[in-house]
Amino acid sequence: MHPLVEGVLNETPSSEDPRRARAKRTHTRSSTSDDELADLLETASARILVVGVGGAGNNAVTRLMEVGVEGAETMAVNTDAQDLYFSNSHHKLLLGKETCGGLGAGNDPDLGEAAAVETYDVIEEVVGGDLVFITAGMGGGTGTGAAPHIAKAAKENGALTVAIVCLPFEVEGRTRKKNAQRGLNGLMEHVDTLIAIPNEKLLEIAPDLSLPEAFMVADEILVRAVKGIAELISRPGLVNLDFADVRTTMKNGGVSIIALGEGEGEDRAEEAVFNALRNPLIDVSIENARNILINVSGSTDLQLQEAKHVVELITEQVNPDAEVIYGALIQPELENKLRVTVIASGVKSPWIINSRSEPVTPLAEDLKDELDLPKVE
Structure with a gap:
């Protein structure tokens, strides 16, 4: 089995840096400068928010709460009241109470988008910070339709906005794949950086995974990606990276x-x-x-x-x-x-058609033909 999958299935990451825990127990402030530094650290720390949109996004933030992510808060956003109720996060937001009635978007991106538009004033109020992650599965209703509006609000509020999303398995069908394309292109209009993880590639790593295991691994990869970036900023290192370093790499990264x-x-x-x-x-x-x-x-x-x-x-x-x-x-x-x-x-992806980060590639043209999408001149 590929070491990535084996690690996901067998390992539970620790939730806190033991050095931080030890420092909390042993450090005492002995001077005014310590107090000033402590106050400065508290106010200067980058505010990180992880927003999970739709079912896959809610699964990701729930898993993040289990393993812990230092220096970040989480928010679950959904049109499905039941799924939202059973999610674990610091904050929760039900989208489209009138549009969806708490029953979900039924794999309809138009409905997911309408729900986000209905709730947009609230989204603008609660989605913000220095760094906002948006995690979702592309291809369904809420993640596909609402995530671009979450990204728009985060960006308008001045946040470095990073979307980390999963792309559907082939067995999920042509319509879901076409919806995923729509969601990606919508996100590209608003995010600084878009990281897309193709679920189908999991089958190349471990073809014998059951479908529940495959989705679990996909969720865990989302979690590791978010946790990995967030803790680059929030945890002390042998060679430190800070928010300015991450912003340099990911601002308008495409x-x-x-x-x-x-x-x-x-x-x-x-x-x-x-x-x-x-x-x-x-x-x-x-x-x-x-x-x-x-x-x-x-x-x-x-x-x-x-x-x-x-x-x-x-x-x-x-x-x-x-x-x-x-x-x-x-x-x-x-x-x-x-x-x-x-x-x-700033890399090239066959999934992102005519994005700001690269011209349409031959592979992307093939994908457009397969999805029967109009060509961009």
Whole structure:
């Protein structure tokens, strides 16, 4: 089984950095400067909000609440009152009370969009911060129709807006695939960065997964992507990354990918990079990416030289003119493993038609023909 799937099925990430927990117990403020620094840290910390839209998005924020994500709040948004009721998040918002009556959008993106339009004044009031993640499944009603309006509100409120979404399995049908295309193009109008994870690629990783297991892995990958980016900002590191670094990479980043890989043993750096960049969930090349953000995570045995080696292995495979930012994070719960997270922005995707980040590719033209969509001149 591919290590990515094996890790998702077998591992439960720790919810808190033990160093932070220890600091809470042992640190005492002994001077005015400590007080001033503490106040500054509290006010200067980036405000991070994770908004899960629709069923898949609600599953993602519920899972985030289980594993914990340091420095972020969560919000579940849905047209289905029952699904929303059983979701676990810091905040909840029912869309389209008049439009949908709490019964959901019935896989109809038009209904999902109408529900968001009905509730837009409330959305504008509650969706904001320095960094807003929007996570959803594309192809259904609420995620597809409402997520672009959530993104619009976040962007208008001045947030760095990042959408991380799942694309449907082939078995979910032609209509759902066409709806997903619509949702992606709607999101691209408003987000700074769009990361799309093709569920179908899961079958290349592990063809024997049952459908419930496949959806569970898809949800977990959404969670790891959000958690990975959020904690780059909120957790202290061997080499720190802050919100300004992430903003540099993701502001107007367009289509982006996130690659996750792990390695262990003597050659764990090479193994982690290999597993990240050969990951079948990445259906685009990072070769011509404009910006690359790399995070290397390891236990207390992580050495700075090892982190730099990871960065060198990755930068060998990208455009030499790309701007590369990296950080190194100590996560004792990884024990002898090394984890690599790569975010590459400004890449080309066959799913995004005529997006601001690239021209229409031949593969995208094939997809348009398959979906019977009008050609963009």
